[in-house]
Amino acid sequence: MKILLTTLNSKYIHSNLAIKYLYMSALENRRFIDMREFTINNDEDYVYTEIIRGGYNVVCFSCYIWNMTKTIYLAENIKKARPDIKILLGGPEVSYDSIEFLRKHKSIDFIIVGEGEEVFKQFCEMTLTNGKAYEKINGLIYRSNGKIYVNPPADVQHFETVPFPYSALLPADDRIVYYESVRGCPFNCSYCLSSIEKHVRPLPLERVKRELNFFLLRRVRQVKFIDRTFNYDIQRCNEIIKYLMENDNGLTNFHFEICAELINDEFIELLKSARKGLFQVEIGIQSLNPLTLEAVRRPKNTERLLHNIRRIIAVETVHTHVDLIAGLPFEDYISFVHSFNGVYALGADQFQLGFLKLLKGTELRAKKEMYEYVFRDVAPYEVIANRFISADGIARLKMVENILDLYYNRKGFDRSLRYAIENFTETAFDFYEEFAYFFYLKGYQNRSHKKEDLYRIFFEFATWKDRSLPGAADEVKKLLILDMSDTLNPDAIKKFDRKGWAIL
Structure with a gap:
């Protein structure tokens, strides 16, 4: 009997913490369990062949919005090739409409609903002993003889009983290491799956320190906390x-996500004395519209929020990442422009413009008719429009997002962006929107671009603006050269000079 734990990560650099937890929970049966991680970018035939040739009796997939479509396709073809293989799914993407999901997808035999460590342990014991009394396993939904059976939900996991996922699985040197302390x-927040669970379950602080010390001794490059609010208890943080x-x-x-309203002076003073590069801080702002924040049950004290974010950004040893979400209730195009400008002015290292996804199980998805949401039927369920913003408005924001990522988040254009925003338009959003229209008008969105070509495109845009702002192109060119000298290596600059400023 052989069991495979697997998943499709969104990128190679990512790793899956969930299947590590499951493996460790069933460690006493580890000789029967393999663990493999693939990515959604792997060739589908490669993943399929690797699983089929493994000779597995049970294949277990960890499911998320980024891999659900490919996971189903893969499972269906595995079942066609080997009807005797049993397929188990788990994860947030199959935990909230499990019965309907099993009815629709005949190739799936089992679903673990919710947290799976204890459920998977029992499932392995039952399967490996050929007991097959699956009705005794709470938290499991399964198909047998053409019928679907729904067991009672499993008890909430005592988190401190869950084993450290790396005690028998060393972290890969070339991937982000994910860790959970809470x-x-x-x-x-009504758009987030974390809102479903009302309780916070932290690991004992001494255990957290011991496990973090493991990563320090192993000298892993990055540890990313997946705690939803790392500083929910500021003293513990x-x-x-x-x-x-x-x-x-x-x-x-170490990377962690915080609620900026909860920080205190001690937190700031600690960051000030930290080594540069030791910490990355992610802060979800989502909107500056008070009606929007109230509708999604986010904290509404934006004045305190922005003040504290400025304090963190002023600590130059810390890399800061801030987020906005387009498509939330009461956030129309004009409102989003206001939110964008307020967040952009903070000057964070990274500014992610995201788009709302109506996740299964969330309150906001249950209210889709109230807000007249139109969204994609398959994962990741991204919003197309609602009664506050049109599909055209969302598409325009996607254009802006593209330019923001290419020029602000990719770095290397600081002087040029600052000058253009101050001189070309009234606000930062106006600049990115106008640049986006130019970029798409020229068709540059239809192909990928090397970093040096982005400088050429910026200069071409400045030349276009020169018609109404004489001298703008020359000034931008000077600043682009300075920006390039900070970013590109000398050989790349020499190559740039040989090719010139024209886009070929």
């Missing part, structure tokens, strides 16, 4: 940060 979230600073190995970077 399950649950104190907030109830500060204690962990202090420990990481005291045991800093000079290499490992």
